[in-house]
Amino acid sequence: VLPRQWSPWLLAAIAAMLVTPIQTSCKVALERDLRFAELSLLEVKGIFLQNVALVAFALAHRFVEGVFITQILLCFYYTIALYRLIPIRRVSFDLRPVRALASDSIGFSTSTLVTVARDSLTPILIARFFGLETAGLWNFAWRIGQFLSLTFEGYLRAGVAAAARLASRI
Numbered sequence: 636v637l638p639r640q641w642s643p644w645l646l647a648a649i650a651a652m653l654v655t656p657i658q659t660s661c662k663v664a665l666e667r668d669l670r671f672a673e674l675s676l677l678e679v680k681g682i683f684l685q686n687v688a689l690v691a692f693a694l695a696h697r698f699v700e701g702v703f704i705t706q707i708l709l710c711f712y713y714t715i716a717l718y719r720l721i722p723i724r725r726v727s728f729d730l731r732p733v734r735a736l737a738s739d740s741i742g743f744s745t746s747t748l749v750t751v752a753r754d755s756l757t758p759i760l761i762a763r764f765f766g767l768e769t770a771g772l773w774n775f776a777w778r779i780g781q782f783l784s785l786t787f788e789g790y791l792r793a794g795v796a797a798a799a800r801l802a803s804r805i
Contacts, residue, residue, distance in 0.1 A: 644703035651710040661717035668721070677716055685709055686778070698771075 665674050685705055692701020737744075762770035 648706045651707040654714040660723045664721045
């Protein structure tokens with residue numbers, strides 16, 4: 636879908652994603668320690684940084700390069716920030732110990748794969764059939780939807796807790 640001029644940027648973004656196993660290991664360790672507040676704060680900071688960077692690149696008329704650069708920098712930002720929160724011993728690519736867990740986690744893995752495919756393939760298909768401009772507009776709308784979903788989810792969580800407290804007064 637992308638013109639050839641963006642291929643090096645795409646390869647650089649894919650190469651930057653090789654640090655993702657470190658992020659995953661750190662996230663799992665934080666979740667085991669029930670440190671969800673720190674994880675949430677990190678995610679909110681990352682979304683904020685991403686949106687500020689994309690707007691800055693758009694204002695500089697370098698949006699396409701900015702998308703790649705922002706993604707590359709976010710990969711390293713999350714990895715470094717997570718590692719500083721909880722340093723892991725090491726990352727191993729030896730999958731033999733994981734094989735025993737594979738049958739137990741096939742449902743979760745399949746669900747995650749389908750979610751990633753949906754999130755990744757939808758903009759590619761939109762770009763292929765309707766052009767990059769439409770895919771960019773769709774992605775912007777998706778981001779606004781994520782922000783609204785987060786907002787509504789926060790109100791829902793606060794409302795349920797408040798309703799439980801108010802119900803005990805009646």
